[in-house]
Amino acid sequence: MSRFTVALALEGQWRLHDQPALHEAVALARSQPNGRLVLLAARREGQRLRGPHQRRLERQARDGLARTATALGIPLMGFPQHTTAQALALLAPSWRPDAVVVAQPSRLFADWPVARAAFPRVFADFRRQIKAEPVAPLPVPDLAGLGAERESAWERWLCSDDQPAMDAPASSFALAGDEASALARLQHYVWESDGLKHYKATRNDLVGLEFSSKFSPFLAIGSLSVRRIWQALDAYDARFGPDDGSTWMRQELLWREFFVWSEQAHGEAFHRASGLQDRHQPCEPDPERFWRWTRADSGHPRIDALMHELNATGYLSNRGRQWVASHFVNSLRLPWTWGARYFEWMLIDADPALNTGNWAYLAGVGSDPRSFGGSPRAFDLDWQAQRYDPTDAHLKRWR
Numbered sequence: 001m002s003r004f005t006v007a008l009a010l011e012g013q014w015r016l017h018d019q020p021a022l023h024e025a026v027a028l029a030r031s032q033p034n035g036r037l038v039l040l041a042a043r044r045e046g047q048r049l050r051g052p053h054q055r056r057l058e059r060q061a062r063d064g065l066a067r068t069a070t071a072l073g074i075p076l077m078g079f080p081q082h083t084t085a086q087a088l089a090l091l092a093p094s095w096r097p098d099a100v101v102v103a104q105p106s107r108l109f110a111d112w113p114v115a116r117a118a119f120p121r122v123f124a125d126f127r128r129q130i131k132a133e134p135v136a137p138l139p140v141p142d143l144a145g146l147g148a149e150r151e152s153a154w155e156r157w158l159c160s161d162d163q164p165a166m167d168a169p170a171s172s173f174a175l176a177g178d179e180a181s182a183l184a185r186l187q188h189y190v191w192e193s194d195g196l197k198h199y200k201a202t203r204n205d206l207v208g209l210e211f212s213s214k215f216s217p218f219l220a221i222g223s224l225s226v227r228r229i230w231q232a233l234d235a236y237d238a239r240f241g242p243d244d245g246s247t248w249m250r251q252e253l254l255w256r257e258f259f260v261w262s263e264q265a266h267g268e269a270f271h272r273a274s275g276l277q278d279r280h281q282p283c284e285p286d287p288e289r290f291w292r293w294t295r296a297d298s299g300h301p302r303i304d305a306l307m308h309e310l311n312a313t314g315y316l317s318n319r320g321r322q323w324v325a326s327h328f329v330n331s332l333r334l335p336w337t338w339g340a341r342y343f344e345w346m347l348i349d350a351d352p353a354l355n356t357g358n359w360a361y362l363a364g365v366g367s368d369p370r371s372f373g374g375s376p377r378a379f380d381l382d383w384q385a386q387r388y389d390p391t392d393a394h395l396k397r398w399r
Contacts, residue, residue, distance in 0.1 A: 004032035005148065007097035009084040010222075011044040013105065014061035015179045016068065018137035018225035021103040026141045028099050036148040038097065039069055041159065042079040042087040048352060051345035053314025054221065057177030061223040064178025066159045073147020077157035087157075095153035106225045108134040108257050119265035121276050122369045126258045127251075137227040171313035172207060173214050173348060182215075182224035189213050190232045199245035204319040206394040212317065213249065216349035219256070226253060259357035262367070271356050273337050275365025277372060283335045290334055294342055302381055302389075303327050305398035312398075314348030319388055325362040326379040336363035 008025040016022060029035030041062060050058060062078065069076045079087035084102060114120065114129040150158070175181055189195040195202075195210055205211035218224035230253060233246050263270045274280060292298060296307035306320045316324070321343070328339040340359035344350045360366025364376025371377065389395060 003034040003036045003148070004029065004099075005036050005038060005097045006099045006101060007038050007040050007088075009040045009042060009087075009100060009102045010065075011042065011084060011103050012047065012058075013103040013222035014041075014058065014065050014177075015182070015223050015225065016065070016140045016143075017179065017183070018106065018227050019103060019140075020138060021101045023138055023141050025099075025101040026143065026146065028101065029146050032098075035146065037074050037143070037146040038148055038154075039065075039074060039076040040079065040084060040087055040100075041076060042082050042084045045083050045085070047083075048344065051314070051347070051350065053346065053348040054217075054350055056314075057217055057348055058221045060177040060181075061179065061221050062159060064176075064180055064223075068179075072143050074143065075148055075150060075154055076159045077154055078159040079157060091153055091157075095151055103222075105260075106219065106222065106227065107260060108226055108230060108253065109261075110135050113257065113261065116265055119262060121262075122367050123255060123258050124369070126262075127254055130254075134230045135227055137225050137231050171309075171315050171348075172209060172211075172317065173217055173313070173315040174209060175214060175217075177217065177221055177223055179223045182218035183228075185214060185218065186224065186229060186232055189215075190236055196233075196236060196245045196249060197240075197243060200248040201244070203248070204317070204388055206317045206320055206389050207397060216351075217315075220349040220351045226256065229253060256354060258367075259353045260351075262357065263353035270353070270360075271337075273335065273365075275360040275363070276367065277365050279365055281329070281336055281363050281365055281376075282333070283329075284333045285335055285338075289332060290338055293328065293332060293334070293339075298327070298332060300327060300331070300381070301399055302385055302395055305395050308398045309394075310343075310346050314346055316347070319384070320394075321358070322362065323379055323381060323384060325359055326377070327381065329363045329376055330378040336360065336365070 006025045006029045008022055013019060025037055029037050066076050082090065088100065109132050111132070113132045114126060120126045120129060175185060193210065195213065199213065202211040215224060215229060219226055233250055236246050266276060269276060293307065296304040296311065298304055303324055306316055306324050310316050325339060328334055329336050336359050340356055344352060344355045347355065357366060361368045362376060364371035368377065
């Protein structure tokens, strides 16, 4: 008797914890006498291709999940160049699942946290208008007995867990991208170190692993759930009481929600050059100047050091990203969308909504309340360097 097969389309969500679609798929499989589960790893419809650093991290996440799935007898098939629909079409001539469940990106809120019809253009209004509570994360469901015997139609696409290890470049994000590493980082930062306690004070540093949470790369590739982080913050506050670190971390997670929901609310307008303000950014579209910038040859030593770091590792600190974007817009006077697309390709934690939202903010066409009717904020790099890199530690390392 053939077995009832449920396919879970991961679509970039490389985890088992807090995976609502996995719970739905398991329930479907168990609703039939002989149900089984298979995992499909394909791209979301409309997803842009990931750059080299994020592909490396995603490969680590995929291999980690393949190891877990293999131990359970659950096959994981990979289609990195195809959407879920295309992957199913490739399999269709010889095999079709009985049901398909599609995973969704991790968000704090299950539905619109503020009214979609009048979605605010600035973060402060968004934060004040939030009525919903973040959804509690789901545990990993019981997967025992849902393994599937291999079928010949799957062989070409099966992901193994015996891929050679890939060396990570020397980076402030010197971590693997798999789910186990993501959860270990969360445990370390919240409970095993003073990282969270001092987060507000250290988050603008430039060099090292511990000055910030480093959660963003895991969130970007879906190996860590934002709801799991929020749950850890709740537990931390319950034990120690809210402090500057946990309060500021919550604000950063809400910024993430703001940009994610804003992209959905505004559609194509969110990514257009004129931004949510529908205003023109004075710029000089100079391909040669842009090419030199991408090669860390802008003429400003600190900006070039940051671009060396970005190109070599895919990582930049939050403060470093602000410096680069401000210099790109105000000094190089290049179109902000050029810089945003390059960042989206190179960053190890690239997320289109967050990347565009932050670049548009600094370009003076997005959600910065100071820029409505005014100019984009410009950073005084000499003053910034004296405050955040007084010993030139970053400059010496990456110039």
